């Protein structure tokens with residue numbers, strides 16, 4: 001079937017909740033995606049950072065294949081021999097006591113919110129019905145009804161009420177507004193992306209997260225870091241929070257934790273926080289399943305010696321220098337941390353979407369996130385000459 005045939009079939013029989021770029025992938029390895037027509041493309045989106053190790057990394061595939069032949073699912077009604085090792089290794093990687101595995105990023109966020117309200121009631125004495133979680137403007141934490149209740153993106157939010165109450169939004173990267181919002185005994189937690197991904201890789205000023213940490217400690221509320229997109233080496237550190245020496249109380253992980261093979265997410269915290277859950281209060285049929293744990297354990301093991309983090313840092317310097325050359329030549333702004341960049345396209349060049357279409361025709365996969373902004377997140381296996389190839393295509397697409 002041709003690309004056009006595939007797209008027509010999908011348009012006829014799949015909901016139109018995406019407007020995909022016109023490529024139908026058939027095969028991929030490392031940074032390269034081959035489409036149904038046999039054309040090869042450099043993947044500069046990496047499934048929104050879920051493919052940090054590239055397509056089909058041999059170690060991850062080997063772990064998955066070995067587990068597929070052994071045991072894939074028992075549900076959490078019973079334990080299995082990959083569960084404890086995965087939880088222990090992940091807890092160790094992020095410096096926490098324990099882990100609650102789920103599947104998708106949104107589920108990890110939902111779990112973190114339930115945890116915050118339960119902790120608030122049990123430990124702080126704030127009735128959960130009255131509790132408040134402070135969030136930031138421009139956030140993206142997922143698509144469930146509770147999560148979009150505090151989204152300020154009208155496309156994600158409007159039309160899906162009634163909303164879940166109990167959230168207060170403050171401007172991102174405004175420590176004074178955050179501190180003022182915490183002056184309320186009903187607040188139990190602050191939920192933040194340390195670097196905002198969907199908003200266009202918004203890196204906060206250097207003193208912001210340390211100030212947030214201090215304000216949360218002062219107010220006695222939990223700092224929940226949504227590292228679903230920023231975590232697991234993408235920014236050059238295991239967690240983006242590590243750049244600022246900030247230790248969140250709760251770390252939410254997803255995307256790359258599943259090695260690009262399957263959805264694996266997790267809530268990580270110390271015993272005095274995550275220990276508040278009792279049997280029956282939360283769960284998931286697939287969360288923490290043997291296949292997910294085997295893959296997640298391999299991912300955690302791969303991340304434990306710092307090699308991937310160092311690679312993201314050095315490649316990120318190269319990507320950034322190439323992007324900086326384009327400022328004033330089709331780009332109006334560049335932000336980045338590690339191998340993760342947000343770029344703003346000058347309006348006279350076209351929309352972000354048009355630039356993505358031109359990149360596609362030049363063999364590079366990238367996605368606009370808001371209007372004029374594109375997010376670049378190649379797999380961390382990308383080579384410097386592949387970055388150069390993509391940047392040459394970008395320079396040409398901006399003309």
Ligand code: PMP
Nearest residue numbers: 104105106140141142197228229
């Ligand atoms: N949190 C953040 C920071 C994200 O970027 C995303 C997805 N883009 C999510 C949560 C939701 O993850 P998922 O799509 O796996 O539900």
